[in-house]
Amino acid sequence: MDAISVNKISKSYGTVRALQEVSFEVQKGELFGIIGPDGAGKTTLFRILTTLMLPDLGTATVNGLDVVTDYKEIRRQVGYMPGRFSLYQDMTVEENLTFFATLFGTTVRENYDLVKDIYQPLEKFKTRRAGKLSGGMKQKLALSCALIHKPSVLFLDEPTTGVDPVSRRDFWEMLQRLKKQGITIVVSTPYMDEAVLCDRIALIREGQFMGIETPQEIVNSYQERLWAVHSNKMSSLLAELRTFKGIQSCFSFGDVLHVTVIDDQLSPASLKCFLVKEGHADVEVYPIQATIEDCYMLLAK
Amino acid sequence: MDNIVIETNLLTKRFGNFTAVDKISFQVTKGEIFGFLGANGAGKTTAMRMLCGLSIPTSGSGTVAGYDIARQSEMVKRNIGYMSQKFSLYEDLKVWENIRLYGGIYGLSEKAIAEKTDRLLQTLNFENERNTMVKSLPLGWKQKLAFSVAIFHEPKIVFLDEPTGGVDPVTRRQFWELIYQASDRGITVFVTTHYMDEAEYCHRVSIMVDGRIEALDTPKNLKLHYGVKNMQEVFYHLAQTAKRGD
Amino acid sequence: MLILFGMPIVQIILFGFAVTTEVQNIRLAVLDSSNDQATTEIVHELKANPYFGSVMYVHTTEEINKTFLENKADIVLTFEENFQQNLLHTGSASIQLLVDGTDPNMCKILVGYVTNILAVYQQKYATSENTTIQINPHVKMLYNPQTKSAYNFVPGVMGLILMLICAMMTSISIVREKETGTMEVLLVSPIKPLYIVFAKMVPYFVLSCVNLATILLLSVYVLGVPMSGNLGLLVAISMLFILVALSIGLLISTVVDTQVAAMLVSGMILMMPVILLSGMIYTIESMPVPLQYASHIIPAKWYILCVKKVMIEGLGIHAVYHEVIILFIMAFVLLTISIKLFKDRLQ
Numbered sequence: 001m002d003a004i005s006v007n008k009i010s011k012s013y014g015t016v017r018a019l020q021e022v023s024f025e026v027q028k029g030e031l032f033g034i035i036g037p038d039g040a041g042k043t044t045l046f047r048i049l050t051t052l053m054l055p056d057l058g059t060a061t062v063n064g065l066d067v068v069t070d071y072k073e074i075r076r077q078v079g080y081m082p083g084r085f086s087l088y089q090d091m092t093v094e095e096n097l098t099f100f101a102t103l104f105g106t107t108v109r110e111n112y113d114l115v116k117d118i119y120q121p122l123e124k125f126k127t128r129r130a131g132k133l134s135g136g137m138k139q140k141l142a143l144s145c146a147l148i149h150k151p152s153v154l155f156l157d158e159p160t161t162g163v164d165p166v167s168r169r170d171f172w173e174m175l176q177r178l179k180k181q182g183i184t185i186v187v188s189t190p191y192m193d194e195a196v197l198c199d200r201i202a203l204i205r206e207g208q209f210m211g212i213e214t215p216q217e218i219v220n221s222y223q224e225r226l227w228a229v230h231s232n233k234m235s236s237l238l239a240e241l242r243t244f245k246g247i248q249s250c251f252s253f254g255d256v257l258h259v260t261v262i263d264d265q266l267s268p269a270s271l272k273c274f275l276v277k278e279g280h281a282d283v284e285v286y287p288i289q290a291t292i293e294d295c296y297m298l299l300a301k
Numbered sequence: 302m303d304n305i306v307i308e309t310n311l312l313t314k315r316f317g318n319f320t321a322v323d324k325i326s327f328q329v330t331k332g333e334i335f336g337f338l339g340a341n342g343a344g345k346t347t348a349m350r351m352l353c354g355l356s357i358p359t360s361g362s363g364t365v366a367g368y369d370i371a372r373q374s375e376m377v378k379r380n381i382g383y384m385s386q387k388f389s390l391y392e393d394l395k396v397w398e399n400i401r402l403y404g405g406i407y408g409l410s411e412k413a414i415a416e417k418t419d420r421l422l423q424t425l426n427f428e429n430e431r432n433t434m435v436k437s438l439p440l441g442w443k444q445k446l447a448f449s450v451a452i453f454h455e456p457k458i459v460f461l462d463e464p465t466g467g468v469d470p471v472t473r474r475q476f477w478e479l480i481y482q483a484s485d486r487g488i489t490v491f492v493t494t495h496y497m498d499e500a501e502y503c504h505r506v507s508i509m510v511d512g513r514i515e516a517l518d519t520p521k522n523l524k525l526h527y528g529v530k531n532m533q534e535v536f537y538h539l540a541q542t543a544k545r546g547d
Numbered sequence: 548m549l550i551l552f553g554m555p556i557v558q559i560i561l562f563g564f565a566v567t568t569e570v571q572n573i574r575l576a577v578l579d580s581s582n583d584q585a586t587t588e589i590v591h592e593l594k595a596n597p598y599f600g601s602v603m604y605v606h607t608t609e610e611i612n613k614t615f616l617e618n619k620a621d622i623v624l625t626f627e628e629n630f631q632q633n634l635l636h637t638g639s640a641s642i643q644l645l646v647d648g649t650d651p652n653m654c655k656i657l658v659g660y661v662t663n664i665l666a667v668y669q670q671k672y673a674t675s676e677n678t679t680i681q682i683n684p685h686v687k688m689l690y691n692p693q694t695k696s697a698y699n700f701v702p703g704v705m706g707l708i709l710m711l712i713c714a715m716m717t718s719i720s721i722v723r724e725k726e727t728g729t730m731e732v733l734l735v736s737p738i739k740p741l742y743i744v745f746a747k748m749v750p751y752f753v754l755s756c757v758n759l760a761t762i763l764l765l766s767v768y769v770l771g772v773p774m775s776g777n778l779g780l781l782v783a784i785s786m787l788f789i790l791v792a793l794s795i796g797l798l799i800s801t802v803v804d805t806q807v808a809a810m811l812v813s814g815m816i817l818m819m820p821v822i823l824l825s826g827m828i829y830t831i832e833s834m835p836v837p838l839q840y841a842s843h844i845i846p847a848k849w850y851i852l853c854v855k856k857v858m859i860e861g862l863g864i865h866a867v868y869h870e871v872i873i874l875f876i877m878a879f880v881l882l883t884i885s886i887k888l889f890k891d892r893l894q
C-alpha cells in the first residue's frame with residue numbers, strides 16, 4: 001500500500017485555481033519532493049493532505065485513510081511543519097517540545113531517540129524563548145516538534161525557505177537520516193538544487209504537476225542540446241546570444257550562461273570562434289548535462 | 302575617490318554584550334553589484350539597517366552616498382532605494398497607483414511620474430497590467446515591480462534584502478537582468494541572497510561570519526583562493542567556521 | 548468599511564437618544580393615606596407632566612418595598628395622613644419621596660422633577676385660595692442613603708471589565724494562533740477542537756475571577772460600597788456572566804482572522820453597547836422604546852441589575868432569578884453556537 005495516494009485533486013479559491021487535477025503516489029519510506037515557486041499550489045496541496053482543507057474535487061488517502069472522512073485518524077499519524085514557523089514564540093525551546101508531545105498524548109522521553117540528533121544542538125538553548133532563535137535553529141526545533149509523536153508520514157512545507165545554505169544542507173542531512181528510519185517524507189521547496197536530494201520529485205507550476213520522476217530521470221529526459229558559455233563580458237554576452245540565430249534560449253546559471261541550441265550545424269567551436277570575433281575574451285563553450293533547474297525552465301515554457 | 306558610494310570604517314553594533322556587527326570595513330563603488338552574504342544570524346540585517354540609516358552604530362562610522370549614516374540619516378534615506386522580500390508594495394493598490402505613490406513620496410513631479418511610469422511598464426512588459434491590483438500578480442512579477450519602484454527616483458544605491466526568495470527560476474533571472482540594467486545606469490546594487498548561483502552574478506561578494514566580514518572579493522578570486530568550483534562551496538567553507546550558535 | 552461608515556451612524560443615534568440626562572417615562576407609585584382633594588390634585592399634576600408615564604397606587608408600606616424589588620416603580624410618593632387637613636389648618640403638610648438610590652444621577656433628577664411640580668402646585672394653590680401653604684418633601688434614598696455614585700458605577704464597571712477582559716482576551720488569544728500559524732499545527736494534531744476551546748477559556752476564566760475579587764475588595768473597602776447580599780450568590784452570578792463573556796469572545800474568534808479585527812470587533816461591538824445600553828451610565832427606562840428592547844440583548848445589562856440587587860440592595864436569589872435565567876440561556880446559546888462554528892479545518 002502506498003503511504004500517500006492522490007487522485008485528481010482540484011482546489012480553487014474564487015477564480016484562482018490553486019490545484020488542477022493533481023495525481024500522484026508516494027511509497028512508504030520515500031523522500032518525495034514537490035518543487036516549484038511560491039504560489040504554485042504547494043501549500044494548498046499540503047493543507048489538503050494534512051486534512052486542514054477539503055478538496056473541491058478528487059480524493060486522497062494518507063496511510064490508506066481518506067483525507068475527508070478519516071481526518072481524525074490521519075491527524076494522529078502524520079507530522080506537519082507548515083511554511084511559517086509555527087512555534088510558540090514566547091515559550092522556551094523545551095516548553096515547545098513538551099507542549100507538542102503532550103498535544104499528541106506522548107512524552108518527550110518516550111520518543112526522544114527519534115529527535116535526539118536534531119534536538120541535541122538545541123539543548124544548550126533549551127531555556128531560550130523560541131522567538132529568539134535564529135532561522136536555522138527555529139527550523140530544527142519545528143522539525144523536532146513535528147516529529148515528537150513518531151509520525152509515520154511527515155509533511156514539510158518549504159522548510160528551507162529563507163534559510164542559509166549551510167543550515168539547508170544540515171537540514172537535508174537530517175531528512176536523509178529520518179528516511180532511513182522508515183518515515184515517509186513529503187517536502188516542498190522553491191530551491192531547485194535541493195531536488196536532487198529527493199528520491200522522486202514532482203515539478204509543480206500554476207497548480208499542475210509537470211512531471212513526477214526521479215531527479216535522474218527528469219534530467220535524462222532533457223532532450224535539448226545544452227551548452228555552457230562563458231566570457232569576460234557576461235552581460236553583453238547574454239544579450240548577444242539571445243539574438244543569435246540557432247540559439248533558442250539563454251539564461252544565467254552562476255558564472256556561466258546556459259544556452260539551448262536548435263541549429264544542428266552549430267558546434268561549440270564555431271560559436272566560440274564567432275564570440276571571439278565579436279570581441280569577447282576568455283571564451284569557453286562546452287556541452288553540459290542539464291540540471292533540474294534547466295528542466296524546470298524548459299517544462300515551464 | 303568620489304566613485305565610492307558606500308564606505309564603512311570599523312562599523313560596530315552591539316546589543317547589550319552581544320556584538321551583532323563586529324568592526325566591519327569595506328567600500329562599494331558606483332554601479333557595482335555588491336553581494337552581501339552570510340548565514341542566518343551572522344549580522345547581515347543589522348549591518349544593512351545601519352547603512353540605510355535606520356539604526357545608529359555603536360562605534361565606528363560609515364558613509365552612504367556621501368552622507369554620514371549616524372548624523373545625516375535623513376539625507377541617506379533620500380538617496381537610497383530599498384526593497385525586501387516581505388515588504389514590497391501596497392497589495393490593495395493597482396500597479397500604476399503604487400508607482401504614483403512612491404513617486405509622490407520622493408517628491409517627483411506629476412509629469413515626471415507619468416512619463417517614467419510609461420517607460421517602466423514598457424521595460425517590464427507590464428503595459429497590460431497597469432490597472433491590475435498588485436495582490437493578484439504572481440510573486441515574481443511583484444518583485445520585479447517592487448525593484449523598479451525602489452529605483453524609480455534614481456537613487457544612488459539600492460538595497461535589496463533577499464529579493465528573489467521563492468521566485469520561479471525564469472523570473473528570478475529576469476530580475477537579475479533588471480539589476481544589471483540598473484547597474485549599467487550607475488546605480489549601486491547592494492544585495493543579500495540565499496541562492497548561491499546569484500552570488501556568482503555579483504561583481505564582488507562579501508561573506509559575513511559571526512558579525513565580521515571573513516571574505517571580500519570577486520566571485521572568481523574567492524573560488525580561486527579557496528580552490529573550489531562554485532560559490533556554494535566557498536560559502537560552506539567559511540560559514541562552517543561560525544562559532545556563534547546562531 | 549462597514550465599521551468605518553456604520554459606526555458614526557450608530558454612535559450618533561445611540562448618543563443622541565440614550566445619552567440624554569433627561570429621565571422619561573417615570574413610573575410613579577403613590578401611597579395615599581388621606582385620599583383627599585389636595586392629594587388627588589397633586590397626583591393629577593404629576594400625571595399631566597410629560598416626563599411621568601404610569602401611576603400606580605399602593606396601599607401598604609410592604610407594597611412599597613415590593614414595587615421597588617420588582618422594579619415596578621421609580622419613585623414612590625407617600626402622603627401623610629390628613630394631608631389636606633394639615634394644609635388647611637397648619638399651612639404645611641409633608642410628603643415622603645422614596646427613590647431607589649443605587650442610581651444617584653437618576654435619583655437627583657427624579658426628586659428635582661417632583662419638587663418642581665410640588666412648587667408649581669403650591670403657587671397655584673396660593674393664588675386660588677389666597678393663602679400660602681408649605682408642602683415639605685422628605686426625600687429618602689433607599690439602599691444608598693448618602694447617594695454615593697460608587698453605588699452606581701461599581702456594578703457597571705464590574706460588568707464592563709469582566710465583559711471586556713473575557714471576551715477581548717479570549718478572542719485575541721485564539722486569533723493570534725491563527726495569525727502566527729500555530730493553529731495549523733494544533734488542528735493537525737489529534738486534539739479535539741473542544742479541548743482547544745476550553746484550554747483557551749480556562750486561563751481567562753481564572754484571570755477574570757481574580758479581577759472580580761479585586762473589584763469587590765476595592766469597592767467594599769476603599770469605596771465603601773456595602774456588601775449587603777449573599778457573597779456566594781454574587782460570585783456565582785459573576786461566574787455565569789464571565790462564561791457568557793467568554794463565549795462571546797470565542798464567537799468573535801471564529802469569525803475574524805486577524806488580531807486587529809478581533810480587537811476592533813470586541814471594542815466596537817462590546818464596549819460601546821455595554822457602556823451605553825447596559826444601564827451603567829444612562830438609565831434604560833428613559834431611552835426610546837427600540838433602544839430599550841435593544842438593551843435586552845446586552846448581557847451586561849442583566850448582570851448589572853443582578854449586582855445592584857444582590858450587592859447593594861441585599862436581595863436573595865428570588866429577586867434575581869429572572870436575570871439569572873436569561874444569563875443562563877445566553878451562555879448556553881452562545882457557547883453552543885461558537886463551539887459549532889469553531890472549525891477544525893482552515894478555510
